[in-house]
Amino acid sequence: MEPVTPILEFNKTCVSYTKQTMAVKYVSAAIDRNSITAIMGPSGCGKSTLLRAVNLMHSLYPNIRVDGEILLNGENILSMEPIDVRRRVGMVFQRPAPFPTMSIYDNVLSGYALNGIRLSKTEKDETVERCLKSVALWDEVKDVLNKKGTFLSGGQQQRLCIARALAMKPDILLMDEPTSALDPIATAHIEELMQELQKEVTILIVTHNMGQAMRISSKSMFMYLGELVEYGDTAMMFSNPSDERTRAYLTGKMG
Amino acid sequence: MSDKLYKILLFAAALIMPIVCGGVLYALVTDAYDAFEHFGFFKFLTSSEWSYTEGAEQYGALPFITGTLMTTMLALLFCIPFSLPVALFVGEYFKGTRVASVLSTVTDLLAGIPSIIYGLWGFYTLRPLIMALDISPQGSGILTASLVLAIMIVPYAASLSAEFIKMVPNDLKEGAYSLGATRAEVIRRVVFPVAGSGIFSSYVLAIGRALGETMTVTMLIGNTNNIPDSITSTGNSMASIIANQFGEADDLRLSSLIAIGLILFLITAFINMIGKIMIKRARIA
Numbered sequence: 001m002e003p004v005t006p007i008l009e010f011n012k013t014c015v016s017y018t019k020q021t022m023a024v025k026y027v028s029a030a031i032d033r034n035s036i037t038a039i040m041g042p043s044g045c046g047k048s049t050l051l052r053a054v055n056l057m058h059s060l061y062p063n064i065r066v067d068g069e070i071l072l073n074g075e076n077i078l079s080m081e082p083i084d085v086r087r088r089v090g091m092v093f094q095r096p097a098p099f100p101t102m103s104i105y106d107n108v109l110s111g112y113a114l115n116g117i118r119l120s121k122t123e124k125d126e127t128v129e130r131c132l133k134s135v136a137l138w139d140e141v142k143d144v145l146n147k148k149g150t151f152l153s154g155g156q157q158q159r160l161c162i163a164r165a166l167a168m169k170p171d172i173l174l175m176d177e178p179t180s181a182l183d184p185i186a187t188a189h190i191e192e193l194m195q196e197l198q199k200e201v202t203i204l205i206v207t208h209n210m211g212q213a214m215r216i217s218s219k220s221m222f223m224y225l226g227e228l229v230e231y232g233d234t235a236m237m238f239s240n241p242s243d244e245r246t247r248a249y250l251t252g253k254m255g
Numbered sequence: 256m257s258d259k260l261y262k263i264l265l266f267a268a269a270l271i272m273p274i275v276c277g278g279v280l281y282a283l284v285t286d287a288y289d290a291f292e293h294f295g296f297f298k299f300l301t302s303s304e305w306s307y308t309e310g311a312e313q314y315g316a317l318p319f320i321t322g323t324l325m326t327t328m329l330a331l332l333f334c335i336p337f338s339l340p341v342a343l344f345v346g347e348y349f350k351g352t353r354v355a356s357v358l359s360t361v362t363d364l365l366a367g368i369p370s371i372i373y374g375l376w377g378f379y380t381l382r383p384l385i386m387a388l389d390i391s392p393q394g395s396g397i398l399t400a401s402l403v404l405a406i407m408i409v410p411y412a413a414s415l416s417a418e419f420i421k422m423v424p425n426d427l428k429e430g431a432y433s434l435g436a437t438r439a440e441v442i443r444r445v446v447f448p449v450a451g452s453g454i455f456s457s458y459v460l461a462i463g464r465a466l467g468e469t470m471t472v473t474m475l476i477g478n479t480n481n482i483p484d485s486i487t488s489t490g491n492s493m494a495s496i497i498a499n500q501f502g503e504a505d506d507l508r509l510s511s512l513i514a515i516g517l518i519l520f521l522i523t524a525f526i527n528m529i530g531k532i533m534i535k536r537a538r539i540a
Binding site: 055057060082083084086087090091093095097099100101102110111113114115116161164165168 | 424426427429430431432433434435436437440441444445448449451
């Protein structure tokens with residue numbers, strides 16, 4: 001049997017903000033296709049930095065350096081054009097931030113508008129309906145599509161942002177603590193949604209919430225001080241962590 | 256005790272502002288009254304006659320209102336292509352860098368140059384150039400005044416717009432980048448729409464500056480009392496006609512000049528008020 005290329009692979013990935021300090025140190029890991037992988041760790045451990053590197057967000061800030069390799073379907077994204085990478089890698093941020101000057105409808109299509117891709121009216125309507133349905137927002141907003149996205153509740157706004165990312169049909173969806181600004185009910189909604197979405201897209205999620213990692217992810221990474229301490233099966237890691245630091249974090253002795 | 260005294264003093268000091276404002280308005284209205292009574296308010300606004308032949312005096316503000324609006328609007332038109340790039344440079348492209356802070360300091364410095372200096376430059380450098388280019392035979396006129404006026408309002412428009420461009424949340428910009436947008440697209444589709452009302456209000460305030468600018472315009476507009484028929488012809492603005500004639504005017508002519516001053520005051524106050532209200536709204540949003 002031919003070996004399957006992982007959808008995403010970190011190979012000795014390092015990220016540094018200054019010459020002296022590395023925020024992410026030699027992380028190597030392969031991510032499974034159509035799964036949810038959680039990245040956990042205390043604040044400042046480099047988990048968001050690692051996630052953002054996959055979307056080449058660091059290229060917006062000239063002082064950040066990324067070394068090593070990040071392979072997307074076997075191709076090193078660090079030597080690709082950021083724009084091409086970002087069209088294939090969607091991202092959802094901590095705070096829901098739909099574009100305030102655009103309607104709900106236009107927010108979903110904003111990726112196309114921003115890339116100057118023209119769609120026919122039918123294609124637009126189909127995309128909006130498909131994406132809003134896949135984030136379970138369609139029934140709630142189908143009559144107010146022309147209203148501004150900022151009128152929605154926090155949870156709805158975040159689902160709109162997920163729909164916006166999904167509209168570009170990404171291979172991978174990066175989520176940077178997507179529920180940390182939301183209440184428990186909205187959080188439960190988003191978690192349920194992620195379970196559904198992994199059928200069509202690979203999800204990599206940074207989370208502060210251990211319960212969330214346990215509920216939704218099949219594999220977990222534990223990072224500490226920029227290092228990838230442990231990476232493996234989530235259930236396994238929670239029941240029997242192989243590293244002392246992971247155990248300390250998961251049992252609340254370190255946070 | 257001393258706290259109470261302090262309060263009273265503060266209150267008295269603060270009261271001076273509304274009193275001065277009310278006083279100016281009162282003086283303008285009483286002194287302009289003669290002209291409005293003699294010609295009628297509406298007639299005064301729409302008449303384009305300005306003749307001081309004794310016994311047949313005719314004064315109307317239309318040429319000067321037109322002159323002011325033409326110079327202001329042209330100045331705005333010339334100002335935008337220079338101030339917007341500066342605002343983008345300082346507020347987005349080089350936000351927070353040394354280059355940006357140097358550029359914004361220099362821009363602010365331009366705002367502090369006395370208008371007589373701009374006037375001299377316009378008179379001795381720009382005016383001969385306009386003549387040499389055969390744009391107008393006399394060199395001075397609406398166009399010349401507008402060009403210099405534009406340079407004078409660039410700093411205001413640029414530094415205010417830069418503030419609003421800086422305020423566009425990073426979340427939104429990163430959100431757009433994460434969808435694969437280029438910088439130009441982020442600016443066009445996210446930064447400008449979000450900062451739009453703030454940028455617009457910066458230009459409204461810049462107009463407020465241009466409306467009342469006197470010295471430069473007086474030196475460059477050509478000082479003729481007819482309605483300008485093209486942008487290269489000469490004219491007078493509301494401020495420049497007053498500056499030109501107040502010394503020799505008396506009675507009805509003086510009252511007419513003051514009436515023009517009152518109209519200018521009201522227009523400027525109105526524009527500034529709109530600008531300020533819009534800025535407040537933009538800040539809240």
